[in-house]
Amino acid sequence: MVDLVEKIDEDEISILDPKAGTGVLVASIINKILLSNSIPKKIILDCYEIDSNLIPYLTKVVATCKPEVNKKGIGFEFNISKSDFIIENFKVLSTNETLFPENGLKFYDIIISNSPYYKINKSKYLAISKNLIDDHPNIYTLFMAVSSKLLNNNGQLIFITPRSFCSEVYCRLFRAIRKSF
């Protein structure tokens, strides 16, 4: 997945992992940036993780990256949100971010994610997604829909998912949200 990352020749690179686990993906991206020829001035990293057991490991991994990044003269700003990425951000699905740039949204150059997979018809997400996504979608489509709305122009969305979102009937509304898929 990290081999797919291309956008590392910017002065400032913003990265999001919406379900970061122990931070293996973000640490790998940072490693790739540090080994590249084009060193940015600043890296901004945002991670979400709901499993409180993983937060200490994630915190340690990201904190270990910081001196390595700083050693190269690169600024490093990071935030670990111990909260549910969907609940925190689902409103972006009904927001026109270009019309309301002042609404506090943050946008990212690279969004990378290894999703959980389960049907969301009986979960807490059904109420917030029912007008936006068809019945019985898989949770990964919700992560993709919300994340794709937080992407900068020319940003990269790198998700490991099944391909069902390209063709399944239950992903019809999801495809309409992001016509580019």
Ligand SMILES: C[S@@+](CC[C@H](N)C(=O)[O-])C[C@H]1O[C@@H](n2cnc3c(N)ncnc32)[C@H](O)[C@@H]1O
């Ligand atoms: C498949 S793991 C991937 C972890 C890591 N990115 C990796 O590749 O090792 C998915 C992670 O997402 C977290 N997660 C699941 N739902 C979430 C949510 N709504 N918001 C934030 N994190 C979530 C889980 O606790 C789990 O650690």
